[in-house]
Amino acid sequence: MLVEAGPPLEAGEVPRAIENDDSFAALREPGRTYANLTAARVAGGEHVHYLRGRGVGGSSAVNSMLALSGDHELYRSWGWTDVDDAFDRILVPHQPPAAHELGVVDRLLLEATPAAMVPDLTRRGGRRVTSAEAYVWPCAASERLTVLADRCVDQVRFDDTGSAIGVVLADGTIIDADQVILAAGAIHSPAILLRSGLSGDQIGRGLMDHPAVGFTLALAPGLLEGGGSRGSRLVTAAYADLDPVQVLALNHLGAPRPDGLGMLLVALMRPAGAAGTVSIRSDDPTIEPRVDRGLLDDPTDVLRLRAGVAAVIEMLSLPPFVDNVTDVYIDDAGTSVDALDSDDAIDAWLLRNDGGYVHATSSCARGLDDDGAVRDRRGLY
Numbered sequence: 411m412l413v414e415a416g417p418p419l420e421a422g423e424v425p426r427a428i429e430n431d432d433s434f435a436a437l438r439e440p441g442r443t444y445a446n447l448t449a450a451r452v453a454g455g456e457h458v459h460y461l462r463g464r465g466v467g468g469s470s471a472v473n474s475m476l477a478l479s480g481d482h483e484l485y486r487s488w489g490w491t492d493v494d495d496a497f498d499r500i501l502v503p504h505q506p507p508a509a510h511e512l513g514v515v516d517r518l519l520l521e522a523t524p525a526a527m528v529p530d531l532t533r534r535g536g537r538r539v540t541s542a543e544a545y546v547w548p549c550a551a552s553e554r555l556t557v558l559a560d561r562c563v564d565q566v567r568f569d570d571t572g573s574a575i576g577v578v579l580a581d582g583t584i585i586d587a588d589q590v591i592l593a594a595g596a597i598h599s600p601a602i603l604l605r606s607g608l609s610g611d612q613i614g615r616g617l618m619d620h621p622a623v624g625f626t627l628a629l630a631p632g633l634l635e636g637g638g639s640r641g642s643r644l645v646t647a648a649y650a651d652l653d654p655v656q657v658l659a660l661n662h663l664g665a666p667r668p669d670g671l672g673m674l675l676v677a678l679m680r681p682a683g684a685a686g687t688v689s690i691r692s693d694d695p696t697i698e699p700r701v702d703r704g705l706l707d708d709p710t711d712v713l714r715l716r717a718g719v720a721a722v723i724e725m726l727s728l729p730p731f732v733d734n735v736t737d738v739y740i741d742d743a744g745t746s747v748d749a750l751d752s753d754d755a756i757d758a759w760l761l762r763n764d765g766g767y768v769h770a771t772s773s774c775a776r777g778l779d780d781d782g783a784v785r786d787r788r789g790l791y
Contacts, residue, residue: 411556411585412546413577415598416465417441418559419542421550428471429537431511431643434664436472436538441465443472447597449701451764453685460701461768462597466559467542469595469768470502474646475538477504477530481679501544504530507647513661514633514734515672516648521730526650526657564695565606566590566790574790580695589789596770600688601699603774603784610689612777612785614699617686620656621705621715622677622765625722625747626663628737629670654678655718676722677767678715683708688773703770706761716756723750 417440419428427435428442437443442465449460463469485493506528512520520526532539549555562580569575576586592599600614645664650657660673685704691697706712725731726738726747738747740759750756777785784790 411558411587412466413561413563413579413585414466414557414559415562415594416560418557419466419471419540419546421543421547424543428467428540431475431536431538431645432664433472433474433645434662437461437664439472444698447698447701449703451703451705452761453702453704453707455762457701458764460597461766462595462770466546466557467540468593470532470540471538471542475531475533476646476649477502477532484680502532502541503534503539503544504532505534506530507533507644508536511644512647513644513659513672514629515627515659515661515674516644516646518730518734519648519650519657519659519674522725522728523650523652525652526648526659528648531644531647562695563594563602565602566592568606568787571788572786573788587789589791591791596773597688597699597701600773601690601695603777604688604690604699605693605695608777608784608787614688614773616684616776617688617701617703617770617773618681618684619686619703619705619770620677620679620767621681621683621711621760622675622767623715623719623740623760623763624660624765625674625676625726626739627672627674627731627735628739629672630734630736631670633734651679652718652721654680654714655721657718657722674722674726675765675767676715676718677765678711678718681705681708682710684772686770686773712757712760715760716753719750719756719760723747 425439427439442463444462444464447460447462448457450457463472465471479497482493546557564578564580566574567576567578574590576584577590578584592602594602596617603613604610645661646659648659655676656679658675660675663671663673683704683706685707687702687704689700691700739745740747740750741763750759779785782791
């Protein structure tokens with residue numbers, strides 16, 4: 411049985427916004443994100459809406475579809491020897507976008523630096539393929555699988571020996587199970603475990619993510635002829651590895667943002683900080699957990715992200731950006747990039763702005779063994 415808090419995703423009934431290429435439109439699809447989930451980016455920061463995929467297919471139904479295979483050097487440092495085999499077993503297809511699908515900012519980034527490239531996207535025949543289509547749909551007709559959508563899990567049930575024997579739903583329904591696998595993401599998996607009585611000393615600590623900031627680009631009017639900055643529906647189809655950061659091109663910013671704006675999103679790829687936490691505000695499973703991301707808590711991350719930002723500022727001052735971008739802003743108030751005129755100014759900007767990478771991880775790692783089994787419990791992964 412697959413129990414999912416959000417809506418179903420079934421063959422023949424995929425909303426057009428999810429099938430198509432505009433991930434901002436997919437994020438606006440009703441029920442596909444957690445409407446009341448908030449998070450603070452840095453210690454003491456304001457809690458603001460935090461995007462997480464919801465429903466069958468999870469974030470694969472709303473993300474930007476970049477099919478990146480990660481940092482193989484880092485995998486090797488962890489002692490992983492079977493990464494290539496693991497990637498060969500992935501069922502989600504991936505294909506490169508066609509040249510005509512590249513957007514304005516994609517092309518500017520590709521022209522600006524040899525470190526830029528066009529990644530594969532998780533599509534087949536130009537259409538998004540989610541993890542639901544790849545893994546769940548082939549089993550949908552089987553009597554061995556039941557998909558229970560729009561049902562929130564409250565907690566895991568244990569017997570007197572500490573073995574998982576099922577789950578309790580928010581409405582009180584009890585579902586028996588021989589084994590329980592939590593795949594509720596880095597935010598809701600720890601919340602379920604904490605409501606199940608596991609210790610907050612291990613669960614909900616060590617949350618990590620990529621600190622990121624964005625440069626908003628006002629594109630020259632000549633670039634917008636023949637379809638505008640949204641001539642390509644793809645939000646992104648190019649990125650650059652500028653160690654220590656990844657630079658992601660955003661061709662448009664989605665409705666209701668005005669046309670003619672793009673963005674370079676700059677994210678630190680190997681953060682050292684792991685100060686983020688997930689805690690429960692209440693035993694009521696309908697109340698979203700408290701999320702404190704703890705980004706840039708480690709001074710090393712500030713220094714390294716600052717260096718990456720400085721490299722991008724330099725890139726923006728050179729062709730092709732200087733020839734095709736009329737203004738560069740660093741916030742929604744229209745503050746010019748010229749305000750970043752010192753290390754102190756950059757550091758202050760890094761601490762108060764969020765570029766929106768949402769790749770949360772590791773919030774349960776301290777309570778797991780190497781196989782993903784929850785320590786001191788049986789049958790729970």
